[in-house]
Amino acid sequence: SHILDEVGDGDGEFGILEAQFNDLMQQLQNLSKNAGDDVMDTNVRSSAESIVKLFNSYSKALVAAHDTLTDNLKGDVKEVNSILNQIRDLNVEIREAGIHGEKALELRDTRNVLIDELSSYMKIDVRYTMEPVGDYNEVEKLIISIADTGTPPIELINGIYGTQISMPEKTLARNPLYDPTDITGMRYLDKDGNPTDLEREAN
Numbered sequence: 001s002h003i004l005d006e007v008g009d010g011d012g013e014f015g016i017l018e019a020q021f022n023d024l025m026q027q028l029q030n031l032s033k034n035a036g037d038d039v040m041d042t043n044v045r046s047s048a049e050s051i052v053k054l055f056n057s058y059s060k061a062l063v064a065a066h067d068t069l070t071d072n073l074k075g076d077v078k079e080v081n082s083i084l085n086q087i088r089d090l091n092v093e094i095r096e097a098g099i100h101g102e103k104a105l106e107l108r109d110t111r112n113v114l115i116d117e118l119s120s121y122m123k124i125d126v127r128y129t130m131e132p133v134g135d136y137n138e139v140e141k142l143i144i145s146i147a148d149t150g151t152p153p154i155e156l157i158n159g160i161y162g163t164q165i166s167m168p169e170k171t172l173a174r175n176p177l178y179d180p181t182d183i184t185g186m187r188y189l190d191k192d193g194n195p196t197d198l199e200r201e202a203n
Helices: 015-035 038-099 107-121
Strands: 122-131 138-144 153-159
Touching: 015 038, 038 107, 038 138, 038 153, 107 122, 107 138
Parallel strands: none
Antiparallel strands: 122 138, 138 153
16 A cells, blocks of 8 residues: 555655656547647657556565565565474473372473464464373373364364464466366356356356
């Protein structure tokens, strides 16, 4: 939004693209009333060049912003995965302590700090259950899931087990072999659910 800020009327750093677009439209209107006028033609070309330069400038700024945000996100993913590993490892120690009848209060305090840190990166649900160990003993089990991810939710931590967040290196792109002129690449289903090449047959 700070790159494409079109709130203003072209003064300073705000509304510049809209102002230039309006100028181009005005120059085109002037040319339509004075067809063949070299001065009007030059004005249109100059205005068009200005708006193209703006598009190129905004494009470079957007690419830079994208790269910066992507790098920041990769750093966040790395940090989240480190937190998840630490929580999982603490769960192992707390479980062992529980089996031997120990409270492991310091380990729990350290784990709570990490849970708070994890919640600063994403909305999570934290719950505790009891896990049977042997015939007559139970130990506490911590489960952390991503909030609002359905039933069952996406779990990040389940007792002594944990997962990792991944981030694709490349964004999704159209298949380079896709041919928009090849109708077989754009098949429809007919009323009986069978593939057909004709859009009208699907109606």
